[in-house]
Structure formats: C-alpha cells, structure tokens
Amino acid sequence: MDSDLTPIRLENITQRFRVIQERPDTLRELLSKFLRHESHFHDFDAVKNVSFEVPKGQMLGLIGRNGSGKSTLLKIIAGVYEPTAGKVDVKGSLAPLIELGTGFHHDLTGRENILLNGLLMGYSKRQMQEREERIITFAEIGDFIDAPVKQYSSGMYMRLAFSVATEVDPDILLIDEILAVGDAPFQQKCFERMQSFRQAGKTIMFVSHSMEQVARLCDRVILIDQGSIMADGAPEEVIAAYESSVTPEVVGAD
Amino acid sequence: MIELVRETYRYRELIWALALKELKIRYKRSVLGFLWALLNPALLMLVMTLVFSTLLRFPIPHYAIFLLSVLLPWTFFSQSLAYAVESIVGNGDLLKKVRISKLVFPMAAIVSNLINLGLSLIPLAVLVLLMRHPFYWTWLYLPVPLLALTIFTMGMSFFFAVANVYYRDVAHILQIVLSAWFYVTPIIYSLDFIPPNHQWIFKLNPIIYVINGFRLAVYYGMLPKAPSIIASFVCAFLSLFIGFSIFRKNQNAFVFYI
Numbered sequence: 001m002d003s004d005l006t007p008i009r010l011e012n013i014t015q016r017f018r019v020i021q022e023r024p025d026t027l028r029e030l031l032s033k034f035l036r037h038e039s040h041f042h043d044f045d046a047v048k049n050v051s052f053e054v055p056k057g058q059m060l061g062l063i064g065r066n067g068s069g070k071s072t073l074l075k076i077i078a079g080v081y082e083p084t085a086g087k088v089d090v091k092g093s094l095a096p097l098i099e100l101g102t103g104f105h106h107d108l109t110g111r112e113n114i115l116l117n118g119l120l121m122g123y124s125k126r127q128m129q130e131r132e133e134r135i136i137t138f139a140e141i142g143d144f145i146d147a148p149v150k151q152y153s154s155g156m157y158m159r160l161a162f163s164v165a166t167e168v169d170p171d172i173l174l175i176d177e178i179l180a181v182g183d184a185p186f187q188q189k190c191f192e193r194m195q196s197f198r199q200a201g202k203t204i205m206f207v208s209h210s211m212e213q214v215a216r217l218c219d220r221v222i223l224i225d226q227g228s229i230m231a232d233g234a235p236e237e238v239i240a241a242y243e244s245s246v247t248p249e250v251v252g253a254d
Numbered sequence: 255m256i257e258l259v260r261e262t263y264r265y266r267e268l269i270w271a272l273a274l275k276e277l278k279i280r281y282k283r284s285v286l287g288f289l290w291a292l293l294n295p296a297l298l299m300l301v302m303t304l305v306f307s308t309l310l311r312f313p314i315p316h317y318a319i320f321l322l323s324v325l326l327p328w329t330f331f332s333q334s335l336a337y338a339v340e341s342i343v344g345n346g347d348l349l350k351k352v353r354i355s356k357l358v359f360p361m362a363a364i365v366s367n368l369i370n371l372g373l374s375l376i377p378l379a380v381l382v383l384l385m386r387h388p389f390y391w392t393w394l395y396l397p398v399p400l401l402a403l404t405i406f407t408m409g410m411s412f413f414f415a416v417a418n419v420y421y422r423d424v425a426h427i428l429q430i431v432l433s434a435w436f437y438v439t440p441i442i443y444s445l446d447f448i449p450p451n452h453q454w455i456f457k458l459n460p461i462i463y464v465i466n467g468f469r470l471a472v473y474y475g476m477l478p479k480a481p482s483i484i485a486s487f488v489c490a491f492l493s494l495f496i497g498f499s500i501f502r503k504n505q506n507a508f509v510f511y512i
Contacts (some may be wrong), residue, residue: 003507017510031466075350075351078352078353078428079353080352080353080474080509081510082506082507096352096353098351098352099351102347103348103351103352105275105279105387107278107279107282107283108275108279112275112278115271116271116272116275119267119268120272120348120352120354121352122354124267125271126268128337139461148402210472230298247381
C-alpha cells in the first residue's frame with residue numbers, strides 16, 4: 001500500500017546512446033571502412049542498471065563528476081528520454097528545472113515568454129495568467145517585463161527564467177544546477193524558495209556540484225560514477241566518499 | 255488518429271501560442287507589422303496582374319483571379335511544409351530538456367500558415383471586386399477544400415518533419431520537390447491545356463483534386479463533382495494516416511537524433 005505512493009521509482013534503468021564518431025575521413029578511408037563493414041559509431045551506456053526509489057517529501061541530492069550520468073537520470077525521470085531498458089514510475093505532477101531559459105524566445109517580451117514557457121511546461125493559459133504577477137514580482141524585472149528579453153541583462157534573464165520555472169505547485173521537482181542564478185541577494189531568495197518547497201513536503205531531486213549546497217539542503221545523497229550508483233546514504237558520508245574519490249592524485253602527491 | 259485529435263485538443267493553447275509566436279517574429283520590428291500579412295499577397299497580386307495583363311497574355315479572362323484562386327492555397331501548402339520540415343530539428347534544444355508533445359511543432363507551423371492564408375483571402379476578395387469578376391456564392395464552399403487541404407498538409411508535414419530528423423538533406427530535397435510539384439500541378443495553367451490522352455498522368459497528382467475545388471469555387475462559381483470531392487478527401491486522409499503513423503512511431507526517438 002505505502003510503496004504504491006512512492007513518487008519516483010526506477011527499476012534497472014539503462015540508457016544507451018549511440019555515439020557517432022565524426023572523424024575527418026577521406027573518401028578512400030570511408031570506402032574501405034564500408035567494405036570492411038566497420039561502423040562509425042559505438043554504443044555508450046550513460047546509465048547502467050540503476051534502481052532506486054525516492055519517498056515522498058525527501059530531498060535527494062545527486063552528485064558525481066561531469067559526464068557521470070546525473071543529468072541523464074534526471075531527464076529519464078522527466079520523461080525526456082525513454083530508457084533503453086528498465087522501468088520508470090513517476091507519480092504526481094512534475095516540474096523539471098533543467099537548464100533555465102530553454103524555450104525563451106529573444107524577440108518576445110518577458111510577459112509573452114512567461115506564457116509561452118508555462119504552456120511548454122504543460123500549464124494552461126489561465127494558470128499562467130494567475131501566476132503572472134507573482135512571477136514578475138519575484139524576478140524583480142519591473143518595467144522591463146514588456147521589453148523583448150534580448151534587451152535583458154543576463155542576470156535579469158536568469159531571474160525571470162528561475163521565477164517562471166519555480167512559481168509552480170508540482171508534487172515533484174527536478175533541479176539541475178540552477179541555484180547559481182543572479183547576485184547574492186537573489187541567490188538567497190532562490191535558496192529560501194527551495195527551503196519552502198522542502199517544508200511544503202515536495203519530493204525533490206537535486207543535481208549539484210556544490211557540496212556545500214547539497215549538504216545544507218538534502219536528506220539523502222546518491223553518488224554516481226560512470227552511470228552506476230557508487231554510494232547512497234546520509235549526505236556527510238556520501239559527500240566524504242565523493243571527495244575522497246576525486247582527490248586521489250592530490251593525496252598521492254602528498 | 256484518435257491520439258492526434260486528443261493531443262491537438264489538449265495542447266490547443268500551446269499550438270496557438272506557438273503559431274502566434276511564429277507570426278509575431280516574422281513581422282516583428284517591421285513598421286507595418288501584421289499589415290504585411292495582407293500587403294504581401296496584395297502586392298503579389300498586383301505584380302501578377304500587371305505581368306499577365308500586359309506581358310504574358312493567356313487566353314483566360316481575369317487571369318490574376320484564375321491564378322490566385324489556387325496560388326494562395328498552394329502557398330499555404332508549400333510554406334507549411336517548409337516550416338514543418340524544420341519544426342522538430344529547430345526545436346531540438348527544447349525537446350532535449352522538457353517532456354513535451356512533439357506534434358505541437360508541425361501543427362503550429364500549419365496553424366500559422368493557415369492564419370496567413372485566411373488573411374490573404376481578404377485582398378483576393380478585394381481584387382475580385384476591383385476586376386469586376388463576379389463574386390460567386392460558391393465562396394461559401396471554400397471551407398470544404400480548405401479542410402481537405404489542411405488534412406493533406408498535416409500528413410505531409412508530419413512525414414517530412416520526421417524524415418528531416420534522420421537525414422538533414424530532406425529539407426533541401428523538399429525545396430526541389432516543391433518547385434517541381436508546383437509546375438506539374440495545374441496552378442499557372444489549366445488542366446484543359448493538356449491533351450486529353452495525357453491528362454491521366456496529371457490526375458495521379460494527389461493535390462490536384464483539392465486545388466481544383468478552390469479554382470472552381472472562386473473563379474468559375476461552380477462546385478466540384480462528387481468524385482472529385484471524394485478523391486480530395488481520400489488523398490487527404492491517406493496522407494494524414496501515413497504521415498502521422500510514421501511520426502507517432504518515431505517521436506520518442508527524436509531526442510536521440512537531434
């Protein structure tokens with residue numbers, strides 16, 4: 001009974017990508033390769049046989065080096081990728097905060113972009129109109145809201161994007177490295193917003209390279225390396241495991 | 255097919271917003287803005303009328319109306335395809351980041367061009383009045399060929415949008431195909447110009463039936479015969495069925511190829 005309400009459940013997920021090698025082949029090379037049936041690509045498993053569950057209300061941190069498969073995992077949960085193998089089970093509404101500002105169009109005004117972005121995320125026009133004022137207030141955009149976003153400073157742009165993405169009421173939030181937005185006071189606001197999501201009992205998955213943020217926010221941390229789970233547990237332990245795994249050269253040089 | 259109707263309805267607001275975005279961006283920063291949607295066809299008509307009433311004289315009265323009655327729907331068809339073929343690849347960044355219905359992009363391309371077509375009918379009506387061509391009641395029939403043409407265009411758009419995901423050559427090939435297709439379709443000429451024993455070849459062209467409906471209604475003030483109407487819808491649904499089946503089967507894989 002209880003486990004049926006688990007918001008996120010992954011079972012034996014594998015995600016395979018076909019990597020195309022675009023080497024500057026000469027025509028002769030190409031021909032000989034073709035004759036020998038050599039392929040121009042190889043398969044690469046970005047995620048290998050990963051299983052875990054996230055219980056309701058938990059804030060789970062995902063850490064690991066660049067290219068370890070963290071973002072791929074988030075995208076599988078977000079439904080962007082259909083995994084090559086395994087089962088994804090996501091219950092409840094989901095807000096993916098992955099690369100802010102995707103879908104913003106530079107020639108449209110801030111206001112127009114709020115609507116378009118909301119619709120792209122699956123909200124209705126009415127829902128977005130209700131939220132519009134709150135989004136604008138939180139983003140601290142002021143009169144610029146009716147100017148095309150290409151005239152925004154990069155800080156304003158990111159603030160608006162963050163505000164659109166988070167002024168929502170989902171059951172599950174997927175956050176990929178976005179808390180480094182804007183200046184210090186705005187970062188503080190973002191941080192407070194994350195805390196309030198947490199207090200509201202939302203299930204959150206949080207990808208970050210900032211161990212300080214992960215330690216401060218998360219209840220549980222998973223360490224991923226080369227597509228597999230290396231450690232899963234309390235933040236201090238997993239972060240310690242990660243830090244010892246990324247600094248062997250430094251230790252060795254000692 | 256049911257899925258297509260359901261998804262289109264579900265994402266209607268998004269499709270509409272994307273279509274309007276398309277138009278807004280096209281006319282943004284131009285002094286006349288949306289007026290260009292009317293001016294463009296109007297100026298095209300002016301050129302056509304001048305060329306065909308002075309330089310090239312066809313033995314067809316009011317040739318401009320004869321031509322535009324099918325050129326405008328053809329433009330809708332070819333422009334929609336030109337937009338749709340890039341619609342999935344062009345929105346690749348978005349598809350890689352958010353889970354989103356894929357069909358909204360080709361649909362938005364069609365809707366934005368449908369709006370353009372609707373607007374261009376206004377200068378056509380003005381031209382009909384100016385040239386003192388009779389304004390036939392059969393204009394009321396136009397929604398029927400328009401429906402068939404839209405369905406036909408949807409099928410082709412889905413097909414080319416998918417094909418372009420796998421082979422980017424498709425967008426280039428499409429341009430050539432469209433220009434060849436333009437000349438084998440009776441747009442600047444009439445099917446009557448073709449010797450009767452060769453006409454059957456032209457009748458293999460699936461778009462000819464629906465195109466014919468536009469010309470009959472606007473220029474001749476007649477309705478197409480039942481077999482022609484049926485043929486236009488058979489071609490339309492066949493196109494949609496094939497195009498959408500291919501699209502549906504491949505849509506989850508798009509994200510790996512863009």
